[in-house]
Amino acid sequence: MxxxxxxxxxxxxxxxxxxxxxxxxxxTFERIWRRARYPVITLINLSIFALLWxxxxxIYDNANFIPTxxxxxxxxxxxxxxxxxxxxxxxxxxxxxxxxxKNFWVTIQVxxxxxxxxxxxxxxxxxxxxxxxxxxxILSPYVWTFSSLPRIALFPILVLFLGLGNEIKYALxxxxxxxxxxxxxxxxxxxxxxxxxxxxxxxxxSRRQIYQKVVLPYTLPFVVxxxxxxxxxxxVGVVIAEFLTGASKxxxxxxxxxxxxxxxxxxxxxxxxxSLAVLALVLVQGTRxxxxxxxxxxxxxxx
Amino acid sequence: xxxxxxVNSSRGDPLVVAENMTVGYELERERKLLxxxxxxxxxxxxxxxxxLVGPSGCGKTTFINAVAGLxxxxxxxxxxxxxxxxxxxxxxxxxxxxxxxxxxxxxxxxVKMPFEFRDTGLSASQIEDQVKSMIGNVGLQGFENxxxxxxxxxxxxxxxxxxxxxTQPRLLLADExxxxxxxxxxxxxxxxxxxxxxxxxxxxxxxxxxxxxxxSLGDRVAVISHRPGTVREIIDVDIERPRLAEGEITRxxxxxALREHLWGLVKDEALxxxxxxx
Numbered sequence: 001m002x003x004x005x006x007x008x009x010x011x012x013x014x015x016x017x018x019x020x021x022x023x024x025x026x027x028t029f030e031r032i033w034r035r036a037r038y039p040v041i042t043l044i045n046l047s048i049f050a051l052l053w054x055x056x057x058x059i060y061d062n063a064n065f066i067p068t069x070x071x072x073x074x075x076x077x078x079x080x081x082x083x084x085x086x087x088x089x090x091x092x093x094x095x096x097x098x099x100x101x102k103n104f105w106v107t108i109q110v111x112x113x114x115x116x117x118x119x120x121x122x123x124x125x126x127x128x129x130x131x132x133x134x135x136x137x138i139l140s141p142y143v144w145t146f147s148s149l150p151r152i153a154l155f156p157i158l159v160l161f162l163g164l165g166n167e168i169k170y171a172l173x174x175x176x177x178x179x180x181x182x183x184x185x186x187x188x189x190x191x192x193x194x195x196x197x198x199x200x201x202x203x204x205x206s207r208r209q210i211y212q213k214v215v216l217p218y219t220l221p222f223v224v225x226x227x228x229x230x231x232x233x234x235x236v237g238v239v240i241a242e243f244l245t246g247a248s249k250x251x252x253x254x255x256x257x258x259x260x261x262x263x264x265x266x267x268x269x270x271x272x273x274x275s276l277a278v279l280a281l282v283l284v285q286g287t288r289x290x291x292x293x294x295x296x297x298x299x300x301x302x303x
Numbered sequence: 304x305x306x307x308x309x310v311n312s313s314r315g316d317p318l319v320v321a322e323n324m325t326v327g328y329e330l331e332r333e334r335k336l337l338x339x340x341x342x343x344x345x346x347x348x349x350x351x352x353x354x355l356v357g358p359s360g361c362g363k364t365t366f367i368n369a370v371a372g373l374x375x376x377x378x379x380x381x382x383x384x385x386x387x388x389x390x391x392x393x394x395x396x397x398x399x400x401x402x403x404x405x406x407x408x409x410x411x412x413x414v415k416m417p418f419e420f421r422d423t424g425l426s427a428s429q430i431e432d433q434v435k436s437m438i439g440n441v442g443l444q445g446f447e448n449x450x451x452x453x454x455x456x457x458x459x460x461x462x463x464x465x466x467x468x469x470t471q472p473r474l475l476l477a478d479e480x481x482x483x484x485x486x487x488x489x490x491x492x493x494x495x496x497x498x499x500x501x502x503x504x505x506x507x508x509x510x511x512x513x514x515x516x517x518x519s520l521g522d523r524v525a526v527i528s529h530r531p532g533t534v535r536e537i538i539d540v541d542i543e544r545p546r547l548a549e550g551e552i553t554r555x556x557x558x559x560a561l562r563e564h565l566w567g568l569v570k571d572e573a574l575x576x577x578x579x580x581x
Binding site: 196217 | 368371372373391393395396397399400401403404405406407416417419420421450451452466
């Protein structure tokens with residue numbers, strides 16, 4: 001019984017690290033490089049990208065379509081931290097101090113509220129559909145129809161009911177974000193391994209305990225991937241809503257990109273677009289590590 | 304090697320009795336009922352190690368699920384200690400083919416699981432002690448806080464065994480527990496299971512499709528025919544224990560004859576199954 005060495009050793013680094021096999025190594029150049037290479041490569045990579053951009057834009061020579069990287073960076077700086085906008089020309093020039101920051105905040109608010117609503121409503125719907133055949137039979141036609149429908153097609157009807165204010169933006173975010181949450185949650189409940197449920201039953205779990213202690217933890221990583229999908233879908237929803245609602249002032253990042261492009265302000269268009277890209281990147285990477293933390297037994301990841 | 308289910312002197316009272324039991328399960332996707340076992344008559348005696356062998360798909364798992372209380376017989380009866388089996392019980396525990404350990408729980412939390420669902424009357428510290436010593440018994444000390452995905456298949460099944468035995472059930476059900484393991488790990492675990500069961504004095508119903516495993520572990524080996532399954536023959540294995548802890552059971556004078564006889568039976572069934580179903 002003590003002879004556990006006949007077993008294969010654990011693949012886990014932590015348990016192997018507990019064995020006295022580790023020794024200190026010298027900080028050779030190679031070891032330092034191995035640690036630092038990814039940030040360094042990324043930095044070089046992005047620098048080359050910026051240089052190519054600068055060079056390409058100079059040759060193309062149409063700042064309305066493609067500004068130089070430095071012009072874009074200038075607009076980025078003014079739009080985020082201010083200092084230098086030509087305030088004498090306010091009515092015609094969108095590029096005001098803090099304009100990106102302001103619109104970013106507008107977008108984040110609508111997006112955040114819509115997402116939280118999608119998550120809070122979507123998870124229970126998915127759980128109920130997964131857990132009850134009746135609920136599944138009743139709800140699934142609607143869920144599958146709506147999730148397949150290009151939801152932007154609902155916009156004209158939604159305008160009639162909700163107008164062109166914030167309500168329609170919330171509606172579009174929810175309509176784009178809620179279905180991945182519902183469907184992933186449902187799939188998690190549905191695919192819970194029968195042998196895990198059988199094990200819980202053998203050890204005396206009631207129906208409720210099976211749901212709490214087996215189905216819910218099994219479903220959790222599915223919910224996380226659903227949320228991950230919802231994050232990117234919802235961002236599409238909010239940007240499209242902002243394109244279409246056309247506020248007179250500060251209608252969000254989508255609005256800003258749309259208006260700036262229409263006004264041939266290439267620098268601001270691209271600066272706002274970069275801000276959106278950074279937001280999306282941060283969100284996706286953030287949830288990716290969240291998934292790995294919540295469910296380390298699952299292989300990451302699908303996007 | 305008798306072909307009649309004779310009661311030998313060391314064998315205890317009947318613990319599980321299946322009489323003319325027919326049982327199956329629902330194929331959910333096709334909305335069909337599938338008969339897995341027909342007219343089964345089989346008795347498990349207190350203290351014995353009963354092995355069921357048969358071709359895959361012959362209903363061995365269905366039998367063990369019925370004993371566990373996960374399935375109800377369609378016809379006939381199945382009793383435990385004289386009472387019809389209506390549901391699962393603390394007395395009957397199970398080791399699963401695919402381990403069925405909860406991936407989000409550590410080794411310790413997995414082994415402790417049976418205590419969460421049933422009141423064993425033990426205090427929290429008694430439970431701690433029992434869990435700890437059981438983890439030691441299966442050779443997992445030092446891995447209490449590891450997660451299953453950090454462990455090898457053999458170690459995961461050790462968790463499954465510990466979880467099944469930690470409440471000291473009277474009857475241990477094992478559904479092809481070593482089927483997915485490599486040959487070396489399997490032999491190690493077979494020997495350890497034999498020791499654990501001998502120490503605890505448990506009754507065991509063990510499923511395998513390996514004839515060698517059946518002879519190595521079983522006091523009796525029941526050959527189940529192909530679907531719908533029924534008991535084809537029951538064979539006594541009168542080889543003294545411990546069989547696996549030391550020495551080589553395959554060198555035992557009776558081993559070869561037993562193996563040949565069993566293989567003859569199982570081969571018929573396997574071929575029959577092929578012709579019947581594929």
